[in-house]
Amino acid sequence: MVGAVHPICKGKKGLEDGCQWRLSFSRAEVTLLNSWTPVQQIVYHMLRFVMKQKVFSKTDVDKNPNLPSKTDDEDQDLPKMCNYHIKTLMLWECEQRPQSWWSAESSIVKLCSSLLDKLSVWVVEKQCQNYFIASCNLFDHFVEKGCQTMSNMIRDLVDERDLLRWFVDNYIRKCALYCPANVSTLFEDNLCCSDQLEKAVDVVIEWKLNTQPRELYNEYKEQEQMILGFFLVFRQNGASTRVYAKQLETFDRSLSGRHYFTGVWCLRVAWTISMQSLTEDLLEVLWTIFHPAICGTSIGVQKFGGCLFLGKAIKLATLSCARSNVLEMLHYEMSKAYLHYSLKYAKTSVHCLIDIMLAVLYYKSGHYRTAIAYSKQVLNQHGCGHSSFRCIGADFLPSVDESVDSVFGLILFYRHVHQNTMKTETQLQHEHRLVFSTELLAHYLLVRCTHCAQAKSNKVFEHRLKKYRRHLSLAEPLLLSDVVLFKTIESPHLDDCTKIPAAAAGTSDADNNIPSSMDDSLLVTLVELAALEHFIPVRQLIVSELHSERFPLLNEFEVLHAYRCGLFQECLDTCRHHVDMLLRVGCPGNQRLNVAAPVFHSLLDDELVSFFGIIRLTHPVWYVFMLQFPEYETISFLTLSLHLIVQCQRNLHLDSLHDSLQLIRYVHDGVFPADDKDCFIDRLILKLSCRSLKLSTKEPTSDI
Numbered sequence: 001m002v003g004a005v006h007p008i009c010k011g012k013k014g015l016e017d018g019c020q021w022r023l024s025f026s027r028a029e030v031t032l033l034n035s036w037t038p039v040q041q042i043v044y045h046m047l048r049f050v051m052k053q054k055v056f057s058k059t060d061v062d063k064n065p066n067l068p069s070k071t072d073d074e075d076q077d078l079p080k081m082c083n084y085h086i087k088t089l090m091l092w093e094c095e096q097r098p099q100s101w102w103s104a105e106s107s108i109v110k111l112c113s114s115l116l117d118k119l120s121v122w123v124v125e126k127q128c129q130n131y132f133i134a135s136c137n138l139f140d141h142f143v144e145k146g147c148q149t150m151s152n153m154i155r156d157l158v159d160e161r162d163l164l165r166w167f168v169d170n171y172i173r174k175c176a177l178y179c180p181a182n183v184s185t186l187f188e189d190n191l192c193c194s195d196q197l198e199k200a201v202d203v204v205i206e207w208k209l210n211t212q213p214r215e216l217y218n219e220y221k222e223q224e225q226m227i228l229g230f231f232l233v234f235r236q237n238g239a240s241t242r243v244y245a246k247q248l249e250t251f252d253r254s255l256s257g258r259h260y261f262t263g264v265w266c267l268r269v270a271w272t273i274s275m276q277s278l279t280e281d282l283l284e285v286l287w288t289i290f291h292p293a294i295c296g297t298s299i300g301v302q303k304f305g306g307c308l309f310l311g312k313a314i315k316l317a318t319l320s321c322a323r324s325n326v327l328e329m330l331h332y333e334m335s336k337a338y339l340h341y342s343l344k345y346a347k348t349s350v351h352c353l354i355d356i357m358l359a360v361l362y363y364k365s366g367h368y369r370t371a372i373a374y375s376k377q378v379l380n381q382h383g384c385g386h387s388s389f390r391c392i393g394a395d396f397l398p399s400v401d402e403s404v405d406s407v408f409g410l411i412l413f414y415r416h417v418h419q420n421t422m423k424t425e426t427q428l429q430h431e432h433r434l435v436f437s438t439e440l441l442a443h444y445l446l447v448r449c450t451h452c453a454q455a456k457s458n459k460v461f462e463h464r465l466k467k468y469r470r471h472l473s474l475a476e477p478l479l480l481s482d483v484v485l486f487k488t489i490e491s492p493h494l495d496d497c498t499k500i501p502a503a504a505a506g507t508s509d510a511d512n513n514i515p516s517s518m519d520d521s522l523l524v525t526l527v528e529l530a531a532l533e534h535f536i537p538v539r540q541l542i543v544s545e546l547h548s549e550r551f552p553l554l555n556e557f558e559v560l561h562a563y564r565c566g567l568f569q570e571c572l573d574t575c576r577h578h579v580d581m582l583l584r585v586g587c588p589g590n591q592r593l594n595v596a597a598p599v600f601h602s603l604l605d606d607e608l609v610s611f612f613g614i615i616r617l618t619h620p621v622w623y624v625f626m627l628q629f630p631e632y633e634t635i636s637f638l639t640l641s642l643h644l645i646v647q648c649q650r651n652l653h654l655d656s657l658h659d660s661l662q663l664i665r666y667v668h669d670g671v672f673p674a675d676d677k678d679c680f681i682d683r684l685i686l687k688l689s690c691r692s693l694k695l696s697t698k699e700p701t702s703d704i
Helices: 026-034 038-059 083-096 108-125 144-155 160-176 181-187 194-233 238-251 255-275 280-290 307-317 325-345 348-364 368-384 402-422 425-431 438-453 458-474 480-490 521-546 556-564 568-585 598-603 606-618 622-628 637-652 658-671 677-695
Strands: 391-393 435-437 592-594 634-636
Touching: 026 083, 038 083, 038 108, 038 144, 038 160, 083 108, 108 144, 108 160, 160 181, 160 194, 181 194, 194 255, 194 521, 194 592, 238 280, 255 280, 255 521, 255 598, 280 325, 307 325, 307 348, 325 348, 325 521, 348 368, 348 391, 348 438, 368 438, 391 438, 402 480, 435 438, 435 480, 438 458, 438 480, 458 480, 521 556, 521 598, 556 568, 556 637, 568 637, 568 658, 592 637, 598 606, 606 637, 606 677, 634 637, 634 677, 637 658, 637 677, 658 677
Parallel strands: none
Antiparallel strands: 391 435, 592 634
């Protein structure tokens, strides 16, 4: 329902706005209009244009002050028409006319002429049925005297030759003024035949096909720049992020908008952590970004003994709906961070639970020595009697490993069989819960980590296994889950463990030393990868819409994601193919990447980060630098592709590097001219890539 006064009642006292209402079908109309064929949409546009110029402008004094006031009775009775009447005409005709009538071969002018003729008949008969309510006549207020005059004005446009001439003079020629001079001059002469008109229009179409993708691409990039500029200036903490997240839901409901906002959020958080350190505020920002459904606040943490942080850590560790491996690992790293803050605020009695969870998470991430340290801490707390948590349930733990999952599965199966045979449900729920003794689980992790890290001799392994067996025999009460878990590790064929990740391979933690703070380097890397995963669908929508042989585009975030994940061969093949296409088509500068904003530097490789780091040393305030040198804001994706080709070849230890060197020289000398200041950064990066490549080859130094 919308507030609207019926035309008959306008100007009458007591019937002002707010006293009358009408039904609105705008959402249904938008759905129907979006389903129209291109021909139908063009016809609708042309009808609105000609009616506005020839009819509406002569009858609406309120909107056109240049028209004389209406004092003559006939003029006063001239009916008011609007675009909604044209929309109603199109809706009825799209339903009643066969699809063949709207074929692409149909003459636009003939279609417009036919529809204008029908509209003139509607005006004379004062009949225009509402498309959604057929009993509602939109022309019921028309006065007989003015209807014929209005109908005659419309019928003056029905003649196809006159209508065509009018479109050429008032539409096509005016549109041609926006074209380059070599195109618009074709319409300055008198187009005396259809062949001349067709050739002139073909030139316009060809020009538009060449320029429209670039214009649309630039519009997308401008929107991204606005988002980027906004996020680089607003204060970043948990409270403000929640406010902006809610505003984003109402401001931009498109999937691409939300993805790009989230990606920029992630990059700024990662950049801030790498420049400073992880803080509670930044952790709350990550919580808002990656788990917005249960947003909380850190206020009153000390009052509640750190339980709020602990609850978030458990929630993140036990999430089973992660959409990607990166997101799952990020949840674990965030859970570690919350557990470290919980140790800071929580009561001493809760530390045992926190330590065993940290031991599990470090074991999962391959940091075995750190996991051993936290496991020993759990055992020390039990030995001193400082622990109030004797057991830990499955709902507190992530999926630890296959052995633990198998134990829980066997217990569930055993419970099911026992309940259906012995009918002792209450007793089983008490005796066979899905829990482990924290002390025995710590022993399990000690033995597992000793075996996986291979940092200890078999003698140490056997010693820890004997202690595990002794503590199991003394356990009171003895849980079935603890017994079965011990049997899985006592087997002589110990399952192979997951290989130590690169981040853990170089760890130097001593077995008895618990790290004083969390190493947030892995967290930063995962946040950056998560940002790339949000950018990829945004760019893919643009590539799907605009990519063509004339305007080749590539999803640069997919390429960077492959490179960051170590998929060097995939990255190499993609970049090679795209470089070949760009050079063949001759449009190397179409796609450009933002390199001015520091948050985007983290997506690049180390050499480019060092390159832009030198620029930051000379110009510390980046936005001042951009005001001085706006042409250095972006680089061509051709430049980045060539640089990635070099880096991938070096990582793959390929021998055939000479071709890449020659290609870089060709692009440096022939594609990016030295007198073009917009290519200055591109040329510097190409020189850097060339030097890096020559260091990997035996070719003598050249001039470049």
